[in-house]
Amino acid sequence: MSEAILDQGIDYNVTHNLANVYAWTIDFSMLQKNDKFKVIYKEKYINDTVYAGAEPIEAAYFEHNGRPIYAFAYENDSLKSLVDYFDDEANNLRRTFLRMPVEFGRLSSRYNLKRKIRYYGYKVRPHKGTDYAAAIGIPILATADGTVTESTRRGGNGKYVKIRHNETYSTQYLHMKKQNVKKGQFVRQGDVIGWVGMTGNTGGPHVCYRFWKNGRQVDPLKEELPQAEPLAEPLRPDYYAYIDPIKEQLDCIVYPEKIEEDDLLTLNELDGTK
Numbered sequence: 001m002s003e004a005i006l007d008q009g010i011d012y013n014v015t016h017n018l019a020n021v022y023a024w025t026i027d028f029s030m031l032q033k034n035d036k037f038k039v040i041y042k043e044k045y046i047n048d049t050v051y052a053g054a055e056p057i058e059a060a061y062f063e064h065n066g067r068p069i070y071a072f073a074y075e076n077d078s079l080k081s082l083v084d085y086f087d088d089e090a091n092n093l094r095r096t097f098l099r100m101p102v103e104f105g106r107l108s109s110r111y112n113l114k115r116k117i118r119y120y121g122y123k124v125r126p127h128k129g130t131d132y133a134a135a136i137g138i139p140i141l142a143t144a145d146g147t148v149t150e151s152t153r154r155g156g157n158g159k160y161v162k163i164r165h166n167e168t169y170s171t172q173y174l175h176m177k178k179q180n181v182k183k184g185q186f187v188r189q190g191d192v193i194g195w196v197g198m199t200g201n202t203g204g205p206h207v208c209y210r211f212w213k214n215g216r217q218v219d220p221l222k223e224e225l226p227q228a229e230p231l232a233e234p235l236r237p238d239y240y241a242y243i244d245p246i247k248e249q250l251d252c253i254v255y256p257e258k259i260e261e262d263d264l265l266t267l268n269e270l271d272g273t274k
């Protein structure tokens with residue numbers, strides 16, 4: 001939970017919703033201290049006095065590593081009432097795969113085929129996973145739709161789940177405290193498939209995320225993940241007309257003149273303006 005968000009009196013659900021909006025485009029384990037955001041959402045009150053929660057995010061601006069990323073909620077299929085988030089150029093922010101299998105976690109070890117470990121006499125012991133350190137019990141999410149091919153416990157992997165997404169891609173999630181799915185079950189992107197633990201060979205609580213492409217393990221952080229379709233050309237004029245005043249509203253939000261060091265963006269701390 002973000003202490004910086006709570007310190008500003010912002011509902012935790014806003015943090016959760018913001019993470020979901022940018023889940024495909026921002027790796028929240030790699031946030032920088034100068035990253036910042038603005039967000040527009042409505043708050044609900046009973047009789048204008050009793051707070052009743054925050055509604056979904058209508059629009060947001062996230063500056064990550066100096067790169068500005070706008071997000072506007074837009075219903076692109078009125079018959080199905082489907083709402084997606086698009087940027088200021090009508091590109092869909094959604095990807096086929098989430099960037100990471102936990103909402104917030106620290107990238108603790110990258111995919112490295114030349115890794116050497118002192119304990120083993122500095123012999124090369126390839127690490128074909130990407131580790132995200134997180135507290136025991138944190139939900140582990142399926143990074144894409146697919147069918148569970150394994151949900152078991154084996155050797156150093158501990159308790160794990162493996163998902164086949166299509167003929168090209170599969171993913172695997174190791175060292176779980178407990179699985180939440182069974183073999184043969186179909187899961188949707190973002191479904192909780194288990195919880196962070198320390199089963200198998202591990203020195204601390206984390207999820208080892210393994211990414212398979214054409215039967216070979218690869219580095220997910222170097223993969224160009226497939227992107228969802230942009231907004232259809234016939235819908236773009238109405239979309240641009242819709243987002244213009246909202247974008248102007250976002251651009252007019254002014255950041256605080258001074259941001260204290262403790263409020264800078266770090267792993268689990270976001271600083272921004274609502």
